[in-house]
Amino acid sequence: MSENSRSSIHGQWSSRWVFVLAATGSAVGLGNIWKFPYIVGENGGGAFVLVYLLCIAAIGLPVMIAEVMLGRRGRQSPINTMKVLSKEEGRSPLWQLLGWSGVVAGFLILSYYSVIAGWAINYVLEMASGSFSGTSAGQVKTVFDDLLADPLKLTLWHTLFIIATMVVVARGVRGGLEKAVMLLMPALFVLLIILLIYAMNSGAFMQGLAFLFTPDFSALTGKGVLIAMGHAFFTLSLGMGAIMVYGSYMRSEDSIARTSIMIVIADTVVALIAGMAIFPIVFANGLEPGAGPGLVFQTLPLAFGQMTGGLFFGTLFFILLLFAAWSSSISLIEPAVTWLVENRNMTRRMASIVCGIATWVLGMGTVLSFNLWAEVKLFDMTFFELLDFLTANIMLPLGGLFIALFVGWAMSRESKLHEMGTKHLLAFNGWNFLLKYVAPLAVLVVFLQSIGLLEKLIEKLS
Numbered sequence: 001m002s003e004n005s006r007s008s009i010h011g012q013w014s015s016r017w018v019f020v021l022a023a024t025g026s027a028v029g030l031g032n033i034w035k036f037p038y039i040v041g042e043n044g045g046g047a048f049v050l051v052y053l054l055c056i057a058a059i060g061l062p063v064m065i066a067e068v069m070l071g072r073r074g075r076q077s078p079i080n081t082m083k084v085l086s087k088e089e090g091r092s093p094l095w096q097l098l099g100w101s102g103v104v105a106g107f108l109i110l111s112y113y114s115v116i117a118g119w120a121i122n123y124v125l126e127m128a129s130g131s132f133s134g135t136s137a138g139q140v141k142t143v144f145d146d147l148l149a150d151p152l153k154l155t156l157w158h159t160l161f162i163i164a165t166m167v168v169v170a171r172g173v174r175g176g177l178e179k180a181v182m183l184l185m186p187a188l189f190v191l192l193i194i195l196l197i198y199a200m201n202s203g204a205f206m207q208g209l210a211f212l213f214t215p216d217f218s219a220l221t222g223k224g225v226l227i228a229m230g231h232a233f234f235t236l237s238l239g240m241g242a243i244m245v246y247g248s249y250m251r252s253e254d255s256i257a258r259t260s261i262m263i264v265i266a267d268t269v270v271a272l273i274a275g276m277a278i279f280p281i282v283f284a285n286g287l288e289p290g291a292g293p294g295l296v297f298q299t300l301p302l303a304f305g306q307m308t309g310g311l312f313f314g315t316l317f318f319i320l321l322l323f324a325a326w327s328s329s330i331s332l333i334e335p336a337v338t339w340l341v342e343n344r345n346m347t348r349r350m351a352s353i354v355c356g357i358a359t360w361v362l363g364m365g366t367v368l369s370f371n372l373w374a375e376v377k378l379f380d381m382t383f384f385e386l387l388d389f390l391t392a393n394i395m396l397p398l399g400g401l402f403i404a405l406f407v408g409w410a411m412s413r414e415s416k417l418h419e420m421g422t423k424h425l426l427a428f429n430g431w432n433f434l435l436k437y438v439a440p441l442a443v444l445v446v447f448l449q450s451i452g453l454l455e456k457l458i459e460k461l462s
């Protein structure tokens with residue numbers, strides 16, 4: 001079967017822009033605004049940011065192009081796409097495992113993503129009720145600590161968010177959210193700019209910028225490098241089939257490379273602006289950059305509490321953050337849902353319910369890891385920390401590695417050229433080189449050095 005006769009049973013985006021919006025909606029989320037600032041803070045700032053940016057450019061962008069391309073060529077759930085394409089290229093059916101590991105990673109990530117999105121729901125209400133008007137850093141921290149100590153509240157918000165996600169997924173990605181994203185993403189961007197302007201006048205703007213952009217390599221650990229690389233995958237939604245499944249709804253005539261570049265730029269800009277808005281507030285108030293997952297929830301309310309119109313802007317900000325999380329969460333479960341529809345003959349609705357219940361149950365582990373199970377640790381990590389580490393720092397980079405290997409080595413040049421178009425041969429060759437050599441080696445090197453093996457190897461050789 002030639003790729004042109006293949007079409008997705010799940011539908012197609014109505015235009016090129018809808019794909020860009022949906023994929024940007026998937027990429028821009030809690031990863032940019034919640035996670036990026038706190039891992040930068042925990043890993044010492046500038047050097048971490050530099051490694052992250054390098055990973056985005058040298059690994060993230062080429063892998064994104066590859067993942068979109070696989071999806072569009074296969075036009076099915078990631079599992080079946082890998083099945084069809086490996087057969088077409090005369091390769092081992094084991095490549096399907098890539099799809100399976102993606103489905104598992106999607107479940108694991110969504111289970112905790114939903115709990116954090118639940119924090120944002122709570123903050124919409126706290127903001128709107130004026131809890132933060134003119135508060136001190138201490139009071140803001142108390143609100144956060146009280147939330148984490150309350151399993152019932154966390155469960156309620158987690159439940160609501162899972163339901164909201166599944167309602168959209170059940171209707172199909174195109175019905176509804178496609179339109180919401182078009183309005184809400186630009187609005188989120190405007191609000192970030194307002195925060196940035198506030199940060200510029202906070203008195204510690206330069207200190208914030210210096211922290212973000214002056215690399216101090218002594219502050220960076222081997223594990224920090226792994227976290228930076230893992231986050232490059234996480235923030236771009238790569239390595240688990242989310243972008244692949246979105247690519248499967250893409251029209252054949254649109255340029256994969258150009259759209260991917262736009263998505264990567266948008267995602268990176270949002271993360272950097274969030275960082276530039278948050279760190280000045282951290283320093284102006286004498287807060288701890290390494291405060292951990294509570295960082296945004298302990299800094300931004302403080303800023304909104306002091307700002308004129310802060311009640312309004314603050315409420316709006318957390319609403320928009322919630323929508324950003326929503327347009328990301330649906331992509332985490334879409335690969336599993338499409339597979340159930342294709343292979344288990346379920347309706348979309350039934351598949352969404354099944355997936356929703358499974359993720360909800362797993363998410364309860366994360367809810368409890370902040371309170372009742374706070375002391376239950378494996379490898380010195382709580383349930384939440386373990387899930388986050390396993391998915392973002394192991395499963396996604398491995399998924400990305402195998403995507404790069406499949407497209408770089410297992411797929412014929414003809415197939416790739418056919419899907420990508422032959423107009424810009426130089427760019428094509430550059431991309432192919434990155435996928436064949438640079439991305440796989442970089443992932444391997446980062447894995448090895450993070451467990452300390454690289455240093456030992458170098459010692460042995462010299």
Ligand code: TRP
Nearest residue numbers: 027029030031234235237242328
């Ligand atoms: N990229 C999203 C964020 O930054 C999260 C996300 C959505 C994701 N889909 C994904 C992460 C798929 C990994 C894989 O918030």
